[in-house]
Amino acid sequence: MKPEELEVKAAAELAKQQAMDVRLVCCSSTGCQSSGAADIVARIKADITERGLAGKVQVGGTGCMGLCSKGPLVRMTCKGHEDVLFSEMTPDLATRLVDEVVAPVANGEEIHDPVGPLGAHVVDLHAAFFAMQERVVLSNNGHADPEKLADYLVHGGYQGLRKALTMSAEEICQEVLASGLRGRGGAGYPTGLKWDFARRMQSDVKYVICNGDEGDPGAFMDRSVLEGDPHAVLEGMMIAARAMNATNGVFYIRAEYPLAVDRIEKAIRQARQAGLVGRNILNSGWSFDFDVRLGAGAFVCGEETALIASVEGKRGTPRPRPPFPSVKGLWDKPSCVNNVETLANVPRILLNGAEWFAAKGTEKSKGTKVFALTGKIAHNGLVEVPMGITIREIVETIGGGTGTDRKVKGVQTGGPSGGMIPESQFDTPISYEHLQQLGSMMGSGGLIVIDDHDSVVELARFYLDFCVDESCGKCAPCRIGGTQMLHLLDKIVAGDGTEEDIANIRMIAQAMQKGSLCALGQTAPNPVLSALKHFPSEFTERLKQPAAAEA
Amino acid sequence: MSEDTALDDVEVEEAPEDEIVVLAQKWKKKRGSLIMALHELQGRLGYVPRESAMKLGREMGIPLANIYEVLTFYNYFKLESPGKYIISVCTGTACHIKGSPKLLHGIENELGIKEGESTPDGEYHLQGVRCLGCCGLAPLASVNGKVYGKQDVTDAHGLLENVKRDEPMHVAAESDDAE
Numbered sequence: 001m002k003p004e005e006l007e008v009k010a011a012a013e014l015a016k017q018q019a020m021d022v023r024l025v026c027c028s029s030t031g032c033q034s035s036g037a038a039d040i041v042a043r044i045k046a047d048i049t050e051r052g053l054a055g056k057v058q059v060g061g062t063g064c065m066g067l068c069s070k071g072p073l074v075r076m077t078c079k080g081h082e083d084v085l086f087s088e089m090t091p092d093l094a095t096r097l098v099d100e101v102v103a104p105v106a107n108g109e110e111i112h113d114p115v116g117p118l119g120a121h122v123v124d125l126h127a128a129f130f131a132m133q134e135r136v137v138l139s140n141n142g143h144a145d146p147e148k149l150a151d152y153l154v155h156g157g158y159q160g161l162r163k164a165l166t167m168s169a170e171e172i173c174q175e176v177l178a179s180g181l182r183g184r185g186g187a188g189y190p191t192g193l194k195w196d197f198a199r200r201m202q203s204d205v206k207y208v209i210c211n212g213d214e215g216d217p218g219a220f221m222d223r224s225v226l227e228g229d230p231h232a233v234l235e236g237m238m239i240a241a242r243a244m245n246a247t248n249g250v251f252y253i254r255a256e257y258p259l260a261v262d263r264i265e266k267a268i269r270q271a272r273q274a275g276l277v278g279r280n281i282l283n284s285g286w287s288f289d290f291d292v293r294l295g296a297g298a299f300v301c302g303e304e305t306a307l308i309a310s311v312e313g314k315r316g317t318p319r320p321r322p323p324f325p326s327v328k329g330l331w332d333k334p335s336c337v338n339n340v341e342t343l344a345n346v347p348r349i350l351l352n353g354a355e356w357f358a359a360k361g362t363e364k365s366k367g368t369k370v371f372a373l374t375g376k377i378a379h380n381g382l383v384e385v386p387m388g389i390t391i392r393e394i395v396e397t398i399g400g401g402t403g404t405d406r407k408v409k410g411v412q413t414g415g416p417s418g419g420m421i422p423e424s425q426f427d428t429p430i431s432y433e434h435l436q437q438l439g440s441m442m443g444s445g446g447l448i449v450i451d452d453h454d455s456v457v458e459l460a461r462f463y464l465d466f467c468v469d470e471s472c473g474k475c476a477p478c479r480i481g482g483t484q485m486l487h488l489l490d491k492i493v494a495g496d497g498t499e500e501d502i503a504n505i506r507m508i509a510q511a512m513q514k515g516s517l518c519a520l521g522q523t524a525p526n527p528v529l530s531a532l533k534h535f536p537s538e539f540t541e542r543l544k545q546p547a548a549a550e551a
Numbered sequence: 552m553s554e555d556t557a558l559d560d561v562e563v564e565e566a567p568e569d570e571i572v573v574l575a576q577k578w579k580k581k582r583g584s585l586i587m588a589l590h591e592l593q594g595r596l597g598y599v600p601r602e603s604a605m606k607l608g609r610e611m612g613i614p615l616a617n618i619y620e621v622l623t624f625y626n627y628f629k630l631e632s633p634g635k636y637i638i639s640v641c642t643g644t645a646c647h648i649k650g651s652p653k654l655l656h657g658i659e660n661e662l663g664i665k666e667g668e669s670t671p672d673g674e675y676h677l678q679g680v681r682c683l684g685c686c687g688l689a690p691l692a693s694v695n696g697k698v699y700g701k702q703d704v705t706d707a708h709g710l711l712e713n714v715k716r717d718e719p720m721h722v723a724a725e726s727d728d729a730e
Contacts, residue, residue, distance in 0.1 A: 031687045034698035034719070068687020069701075217682035218644030255590060255627050257684060258696075291581075294590050297626030297681065313583035315624040331582070374645035374686040381687050415644070448644050462647055466681075472624075 001275035003162050003282045009274075010153035017154070020058045021106045023077040024097075026089075028061030028146065029227045030259050031220075032071035036090070037061075040072050043091035047098040056106040060148070063141030063228020066133075067123065069380035075142055078105050081114045085123040085142075093118060128397045129379050134360065134386045136368045137344045141228045146263055149270040152231040158276055160347030164239045165284045169199050172243035176346065178354035180366030185211060185302070185339030186414060186443045187519070188365070188432035191346075194336060197326040198244035201334035206246040209330065209337045210237055211307055212253035212260065215299035216415035217466065219446030221370040222340040224382050226253065226260035229344060230267035234277070234290070236343030239350055241288050244336060248289065252301075252311055255294040265292055299416070299470035303518040304329075304337040306472065317472045318518035339444065341370055361387030365431035369442070375411075375449040378403025385430070392426035395449055406451040410534070414443025416463040416470075417523035419530025420456055439530040441523070456538050460531040461489045467524035478521025481512040489528065497543050502532070570595070571603060575610030585613060585621055589628060597637075598629035626681070633676035634669045636714055640692045643682030649690040650704035655679055657707025658692075694719075 001009075017023065026032070026041050041059060048057050065073050070087035074094070077083050078101070086097070101116040115122050124130075135141070144151040152158070164172055177192025198206060210233060214222040226233060237249050253261050268290050271277040279287045293311050300306045301316040308330050310316035329335025345367060349357045360367050365387040371394065373383055378400030385394060395401065395411060402408055410422045419440030421428070428434050432442050450459060468482040485508045488501045509525030516522045532539060571592070578588040588607060593599050599622060608615045622628045640646075640655045655677075659665055662675050669676040685691055688700030692710065697719045702710055713719070 030698075031685050034685055034688055034691075034700050036719075068685070071687070214684070215681070217642070217647075218686055219682065220684040220686055223684040256680070256682075293587060295625075296586055296590070296628060298624065299681070310586065311583065313585035313587075313621070315620055372686055374689060375648045380645075380689070412644070446644070448648065450648060454648060459648075462644070 001282060003165075006153060006158055006162065006282075009150060010157070013150035014154045017058060021056045021079050022102045023058045023060075024102070025060050025062040025075050025077075025142070025145065027063070027065055027071060027073045027142075029064040029068075029224055030257070031064065031068035032073055033259065035071040035088075037072040039091050040074065040089050040094050043094045044098060047095055048102075051098070051103055053103060053106045057102055060145040060151075062144060063138070063146050064224040064382050065142040066138075066381045066383060067129070067379065068382065070123065073123075076101075076114070078102075078111070078114045081111075083125060084114055085125055086118055086121045087123050088121055093121065129383070129400070132389070132393065132398050133384050134368050135384045136348055136357075136360075137225060137232075137341055137370055138228065138382070138384045139348070140232065141224070144229070146228050146230055147266060149231065149267070149274060152229070156351055157231055157347075158235055158282075160350035161235050161238050161242075161276070162282060163350050164242045165282060165286065167242075169243050169245050170196075172239065172350070173199055175354050176243065176349060179349045179357040180354075180361070180364075181342065181345055181349060181357065182365065182432065183339055184341035184345070184369065184444065186417065186441060188442060191338065191342055194326065194338075195240060195243045197324070198246070198334050198336040201244075201327060203334050205248065205331075205333045206244060207248050207250055207330045207333060207335040208237055208241045208244065208246040209250045209252060209307070209311065209335055210340060210343055211302065211304070211337050212251060212257070212264075212340050213295040213301045213307060214254060214257070214340075214444065215295075215302050215470075216417075216444050216446050218374050218448050219372045219415060219444055221372050221382065221445040223254075223257050223260050224372075225340050225344050225370070226257070227263050230260075230263040231271065232344045232347055233264070233340055234267050234271055236346035237290075237338075238277070238281075238288060239346050240336065240338060240343065242286070244334075246288075246336070248291065250311055250330065251290060251292045252295060252307055253292065255296055261292065261294065268292070298472070299466070300472045300518070300520050303520060306518065307337060308335065315472070317474045318520075320517060341445070362429060362431045364433055365442075369430065369445060371445045371447045373399050373447050373449070376402045376404070376406065376408070376451040376454070377449040387431055388429045390427050390429050391421060394430070394447065395426065399449065402449065402451050404451070406453060409450050409452045409454060410456070412440075412448045412450070412459065412463075412527065413446065414441040414523075414526070415446045416466045417441060417519065417526055418443045418446075419526045420450075420459070420534060421530075422534040425534075439526065439533050441526070456531040456535045457489075457493060457542055460528045461486070461493055463527040464489060464524065467520060471520065471524075475515070475517035475521060477512045477515035478517065478524065481508045481516075482521070482524055484508055485512075485525065485528065492539060492542050495542060495544060497539075499543065502539060502543075506532070571606045572610055575607055579611050585611070585618065586625075589618070589622065593628060598632050600632075601630070631669075632673070633678075634673045636674060636694055637676045637678070638692055638694050638714065639678050639680040639683070640666075641681075641683045641685075641690065642679040643686065643689075645682075645686035645689040646691060651690045654690055654692065654702055654704040654707060654710070657705065658711065661707045661711055 182188040306316040306318040578584040
């Protein structure tokens with residue numbers, strides 16, 4: 001395909017969509033699929049065909065729209081009306097929607113109330129849950145069909161790559177550096193800088209690797225992006241490849257995410273067919289292709305050197321750095337591992353410019369962040385917010401609080417590597433630095449809300465148990481330290497703990513932080529330490545009482 | 552080394568011999584693709600039988616020790632037949648907070664087995680799994696890949712009844728039967 005053909009194709013698809021009287025898109029991500037989205041799409045399609053409306057109504061899928069607990073979600077775009085989002089749809093409700101709203105509109109009848117008979121299922125798109133979000137990475141979710149390349153093109157797809165093809169590798173690195181984009185996997189290293197290291201390396205082969213091994217329990221940002229906008233990740237990876245003169249791309253995705261794997265494989269096939277991947281991309285003379293590898297359930301593979309070992313088909317154990325992967329990575333060649341969300345930001349940065357991106361967020365944390373909002377919260381789901389928003393705004397305004405008569409006690413960010421943040425600190429703005437100061441971390445974006453009935457001691461134990469189980473066992477501080485710390489915590493949970501146990505926990509924690517080989521061991525004590533810091537009384541209350549005189 | 556001498560007189564029962572040969576040929580060409588080959592093998596058989604692992608190793612030229620090194624490292628691979636219904640209770644954080652341990656114990660009591668075990672008749676296999684990524688539907692379980700979301704953690708019996716009837720969602724929205 002020639003570069004100009006991108007626009008032709010996009011314009012044709014857009015004209016087709018605009019010619020439609022009604023457009024119905026149903027969330028086709030794992031969450032809504034599990035709630036029966038496929039039955040609804042099938043029913044709508046059958047109804048549309050049966051009523052002879054096929055040329056007037058478009059039916060399709062789309063990426064996660066956020067309100068996963070209220071699925072399946074259907075978004076309706078009716079000519080002359082505002083978009084409407086319907087929640088908790090059923091096939092029968094879909095038929096009513098077609099009969100009472102879609103068919104009349106398509107047949108040219110005046111409709112005053114497109115909400116029609118499904119009023120109880122309408123989600124207010126002006127509510128805080130949506131209004132306070134800012135969607136960059138998730139901008140196509142709810143609009144484009146992730147399984148259609150043409151749909152991605154309508155929304156500016158592959159224009160970022162097109163621009164990148166006219167720039168030098170150094171210019172791309174500079175642009176991304178200027179945008180202030182930092183790694184969304186958790187550590188927050190400047191992406192442009194990371195690319196630039198790989199760029200400077202002289203090698204005949206270089207790899208760019210996408211880390212889609214979202215191992216953090218309670219998080220599904222990367223799954224949603226891979227499922228909802230696979231082409232954006234593909235495009236981001238290709239731009240990254242141009243920035244460091246990489247020759248091959250590797251997707252590493254959790255085997256537990258079959259739909260995400262499917263969507264990426266499909267996107268690669270479509271892009272290859274269109275001449276966007278493979279030889280002589282967009283007539284530029286540049287060639288690049290992808291490989292897809294599956295993870296197999298190992299949290300430690302989120303660490304880049306462990307991930308690389310796993311891509312090589314070995315046990316996923318980390319190795320000491322340096323040498324960093326940018327010097328010696330996959331098959332000993334310079335490699336760069338980027339997180340899914342980081343890569344999905346890239347095409348938008350190239351397309352809209354570094355200043356556009358840098359205008360969002362705080363001084364040091366630019367852009368937006370996708371969070372998976374779960375736990376004891378009214379609006380469970382996926383949100384994307386500008387950096388700098390406070391935790392309180394996310395939990396209370398967007399999330400709607402606990403939704404029960406219980407009070408919010410705190411949130412855990414960063415999963416098993418992060419920490420607990422008490423409600424009293426909720427006015428802290430979201431940024432890499434602020435969260436670290438609180439003893440937590442940005443992490444990949446899991447945000448788990450706990451209420452006043454939940455025990456932080458038990459939650460800390462839950463996370464530590466997870467890390468102990470997932471420790472690869474290669475280094476002693478993590479393997480032995482974690483296990484010993486878990487024993488002590490078990491003792492406290494059982495009511496047999498002493499002050500000395502807490503002192504020992506702190507000591508072991510320090511050893512693990514300093515001595516562990518990789519981030520898994522270094523950060524494993526975080527949940528316990530932050531719980532001790534912010535909720536010390538919950539620990540002391542559980543300690544063994546010398547002859548308790550309680551009535 | 553004793554493994555090697557035993558290789559030749561092992562009968563492959565679980566999979567037709569050539570199926571593994573084809574699979575091995577496909578992946579052999581790609582460097583470092585042992586994990587991918589094992590995924591495909593488990594995808595077909597439901598687990599990785601020892602005999603098949605031996606055969607695969609021989610075809611791909613990978614020592615059995617290396618194969619087991621990988622198989623035992625990753626949670627995803629199963630070394631024993633998991634049974635007809637594989638019940639995976641999500642033990643991720645969101646589900647944990649919403650009481651998934653209670654659900655897991657409930658199912659253990661109903662089936663009379665522990666997590667990680669199968670019923671003697673081979674009907675059910677129960678396992679706890681790390682996050683399935685459907686946290687919006689917590690607490691949840693998946694059975695043979697189908698998600699059973701928003702479960703009542705005190706009603707393990709009900710979940711098993713739904714499994715038998717193949718009705719994934721516990722909260723059946725109204726009673727409309729989808730065709």
